Amino acid sequence: MNAPEAIAAPGLAAAEFKRGMxxxxxxxxxxxxxxxxxxxxxxxxxVTSVCADPPTLLVCVNRSSQTFPLMRAAGRxxxxxxxxxxxxxxARFADAAxxxxxxxxxxxxxAGDNGAPRLHAATATFECETRSLSEVGTHGIFVAAVTRIHVDTGRAPLLHFDGALVTLPPAASASARG
Structure with missing residues (x-):
């Protein structure tokens, strides 16, 4: 299978795309x-789920970031x-300075089992091993096997919407719902 080509729609500006996203x-x-x-x-x-069997995530990272070369070299x-x-x-991790x-x-x-830093009290942490890396435009697309998961249920998630950080109330866990 050939790698996908990056084709811009005529007249579609990056700023317009970002506004929609x-x-x-x-x-x-x-x-x-x-x-x-x-x-x-x-x-x-x-970040998105690819499949549950085997557990696999897709993660897109800007290749100009400080983190990209370390992720590529580590393989996890x-x-x-x-x-x-x-x-x-x-905010701290978004600060390019x-x-x-x-x-x-x-x-x-x-340190997680895979050596990568794991945030205590994250709602979930997925420890991953890179299975493939593709490059499209400015980003690297990592497809990774999930090797370990840590979950802390009952906490309100942090979301990004319309350029701002927002939250939702914590959801009742599946075990509490019956």
């Missing part, structure tokens, strides 16, 4: 990696889904 509410995540003694991470919303990373109280952590360890100054971080 701001209407897609998305969970806010911190993507983290560890390689050769260095940690890196970034705030992202471009973590996806930390943020709770409502993590807006300060999200901060590098490496400076980003990890907020939040409680532990």
């Amino acid at each position: 701001r209407q897609l509410a998305a969970s806010v995540s911190i993507i983290t990696a560890h390689h050769a003694g260095q940690r890196a991470g970034l705030t992202a919303t471009a 990373f973590s996806v930390n889904l943020l709770a409502a109280e993590h807006s300060d952590v999200a 901060l590098h490496g360890e400076a980003k990890f100054a907020h939040g409680v971080w532990h």
Whole structure:
């Protein structure tokens, strides 16, 4: 199968596309990696499930980010889904002026089984191993096997919608619903 070509629709500006995409509410995540003694991470919303059997995620990362080369070199990373109280952590990891360890100054971080940093009290953390990496336009598209999952239910999620961080009330867990 050939790699998809990036084809722009005539007259469709990137700004117009971004304006439309701001209407897609998305969970806010911190993507983290560890390689050769260095940690890196970034705030992202471009994370989605590919399939449950085997558990697989798709994660899109800007290739110009500080985190992309570390993720590529490590071959593994973590996806930390943020709770409502993590807006300060999200802002810190979105700050392009901060590098490496400076980003990890907020939040409680532990090394996951795969070595990538895991945020304590994230609503969920997916430890991943890269299975494939494609490049389309400005981004790298990681397809990754999920090797371990940590879940903290009953917490309000942090979402991104229309350029702002918003929250929803915590959902009742499936076990509580019966």
